Amino acid sequence: MSRSDAEIxxxxxxxxxxxxxxxxxxxxxxxxxxDGPQHVFLGYASRHIDDIDKGYGRYLEPNPxxxxxxxxxxxxxxxxxxxxxxxxxxxxxxxTLLWAWGVVALATSLGGRRRWLGLLGFATAFCWPLYMGLFxxxxxxxxxxxILAFTFRVxxxxxxHWFILGAALLAQVFCHVFAAALTGATVALICLWQAPSASExxxxxxxxxxxxxxxxxxxLLTVGGHTSHGGSSWSFLQRLTFVGRCFVSGPGWxxxxxxxxxxxxxxxxxxxxxxxxxxxxxVPLLVGAxxxxxxxxxxxxxxxxxxxxxxxxxxxxxxxxxxxxxxRAGPAAAAVLTxxxxxxxxxxxxxxxxxxxxxxxxxxxxxxxLHRSRFRLDLSLSLAPGAWGFLDRAVPFATPMFNIGPLxxxxxxxxxxxxxxxxxxxxxxxxxxxxxxxAPPIPPLGS
Numbered sequence: 001m002s003r004s005d006a007e008i009x010x011x012x013x014x015x016x017x018x019x020x021x022x023x024x025x026x027x028x029x030x031x032x033x034x035d036g037p038q039h040v041f042l043g044y045a046s047r048h049i050d051d052i053d054k055g056y057g058r059y060l061e062p063n064p065x066x067x068x069x070x071x072x073x074x075x076x077x078x079x080x081x082x083x084x085x086x087x088x089x090x091x092x093x094x095x096t097l098l099w100a101w102g103v104v105a106l107a108t109s110l111g112g113r114r115r116w117l118g119l120l121g122f123a124t125a126f127c128w129p130l131y132m133g134l135f136x137x138x139x140x141x142x143x144x145x146x147i148l149a150f151t152f153r154v155x156x157x158x159x160x161h162w163f164i165l166g167a168a169l170l171a172q173v174f175c176h177v178f179a180a181a182l183t184g185a186t187v188a189l190i191c192l193w194q195a196p197s198a199s200e201x202x203x204x205x206x207x208x209x210x211x212x213x214x215x216x217x218x219x220l221l222t223v224g225g226h227t228s229h230g231g232s233s234w235s236f237l238q239r240l241t242f243v244g245r246c247f248v249s250g251p252g253w254x255x256x257x258x259x260x261x262x263x264x265x266x267x268x269x270x271x272x273x274x275x276x277x278x279x280x281x282x283v284p285l286l287v288g289a290x291x292x293x294x295x296x297x298x299x300x301x302x303x304x305x306x307x308x309x310x311x312x313x314x315x316x317x318x319x320x321x322x323x324x325x326x327x328r329a330g331p332a333a334a335a336v337l338t339x340x341x342x343x344x345x346x347x348x349x350x351x352x353x354x355x356x357x358x359x360x361x362x363x364x365x366x367x368x369x370l371h372r373s374r375f376r377l378d379l380s381l382s383l384a385p386g387a388w389g390f391l392d393r394a395v396p397f398a399t400p401m402f403n404i405g406p407l408x409x410x411x412x413x414x415x416x417x418x419x420x421x422x423x424x425x426x427x428x429x430x431x432x433x434x435x436x437x438x439a440p441p442i443p444p445l446g447s
Contacts, residue, residue, distance in 0.1 A: 010115055013338055014104060017122040017345060021100060024126065024349035025092045028356040030085050030363065032400035035133030038420045041406030043075040044084050045415075046428045054413040055373030060421060060429040068426035070143075070175025071095075071135035084410055095139050096125040102145030103318060109152040110280045113327035116334045120258055120321055121145075123341040126348035128249045128310060131395040133403075140179035141314050143172045147183050151190050152280055156207075166211035173215045178305075182315050184212055186287045193279035239296050239309075242396075246310035247317055249395045250351065254344055258321055262288070265323035281323060288319035307397070355400060362401055365408070372414030378405040 025031070045056040065072075071091060078087035103121025107114045129138045147168050154161055165187065172180040188208050195201040234242075244255035266289060275281035295312040302308045326333040405416035421431050 007115075010334075014101075014119065014122070017119065017341055018097060018100065020342065020345045020349070021096050021122060021125055022093055024345055024352060025089055025096065027349050028352045030088065030356065031092060031352055032355055032359050032363075033131055033133035034398045034400060035403060035420075036088075036135065037133070037403040037406040037410075039071050039133065039135050040075070040084065040088055041410050041416075041419060042421075042428045043072045044079065044410045046072070047076055047079055049429070053371060053373060056413075056415060056429075058373070059375070059415045059432055061432050063424055063428060063430045065423075065428055066425050067173055067175075067177045067180075068136050069428055070139040072428050073174075074139070091135075092130075095135070095142060096130070098139070099142035099145070100125045102142045102149065103322075105149035106145045106152070106318070107322050109149040110284070110322055114322060116337050117322050117324065117326050119337045119341040120261075120318065123337075123344040124248050124258060124314070124318070126345070126351075127314070128246045128395060128398075129314065131249060131398050131400075132307070134307075134311075137176040137179055137311060140172050140176035143168070143175060144179050144183035144315070145318070147172065148186060148190075151187050155194055156191055162207055162211045166214065169212055169215040178311055180215060182291070182312070184215060186283060186315075188212075189287065190279060190283050193283055234300060236296075242300075242310055243292070243296065243313060243317070245396045247313040248344070250344075250347055251394070254347055257340055259317060261324050262292075262317045262320035265320045268325060269323045284319040284323055288316045288323075291316035292320065351394065359401060362404060363407070366411040368412075370412045372409075372412045374414055376405065376409060376414040376416050378416040378418045 045054070045060060046062060048054050049057045049060065049062055051057075074094060075087060075091050078090045082090065100121035103124070104115065104118030107116075107118035107120075127138075129141070147165070150168070151165065156162060156165055169180060169184055169187070172183060191204050191208055192201050195204045244252075244259045248255040248258055266285065269275050269281055269285050275285050291312040295309045295316055298309040298312075300307065300309055326337070403418075406419055408414075409416050409419075419429075420427050421429050424430060
């Protein structure tokens, strides 16, 4: 098979997987996620803040958040011409395709005929951050793959390249600060590694500082703005299970092959030793290995940030997996990767249908012709007893019915008491300083 025929075959398979990806999103009218309802509410309420019938403006006020609003911005565009549920599905479609094709672009930019490894983007598109409802972080991570692909492929040299890079990093910070910090650090390492001499490295450092200044300023303005969360204690073995379970999630055949590929990529790259001369191997190796170690040893929660360590896993695992020399395996590797990606997407579609059927009763009342404009009692539901038993779930830590209240506030109006409205750096709406009535207490967790 000629090179052009192989490329056509790859594109055809990637397009087919894209169709499957879209089908897995639209096979349900709403995909239940952990924090998703909070972001759905904030995005919807911020566009209807002056609607008296909804009552949002009685308790909330607009806030020009600096970061963490990537989902909100995209969702707001689609709300102009769509009801809220299809608007959510369309945002998820755009985000998952950006993720999948971003990994394809990154794999291609690393050279060595690694394009077939790009199919890992489709295999991992429906992953733990998405099911947890970390929508803006997920979107920012997908954008990060594209930024890294651009940096590797173009080899930043001209003023136009630096401007594009700076603008892209600024847009990523707007989406989510954590993913932007990871991307920015990786980009800096790429550019410095590619500099041919010590003097050029100093000039590159200055250009990096200039191009990244707007994004870095936004990062500094958001430090300390997150809500406090309690810590938790996990054994080292449990932390190791996070690597697969808190990235791709699902059954073992789905979550562990990409981790095994990352381990193989790490080992083979170190053994071959070519990374010392090739920044396209050195940077993914160093960043991926460091991020993986931190993800395993760092606390699950920081005092000011919930679910810190799993957020490192997409970059770590993807970067290391893309180092694997799949081109040496030939057609067999292409067949295995295609099968794996197809199975992962099909499982996601089945999981979405199963999850939606299990939550049908809890969500059925969304379609009732009810109207509210004041505080609503916030109740949290769970799919089964033991909803707070974390590691035995298909998606660890995910409780899709925990934040169900904000969905009903979107459908019928009114405001629940437990919404994301306390962080001026990351929330599109904030509680008004003076309310026209006292807020009812938030029921205990699991009630």
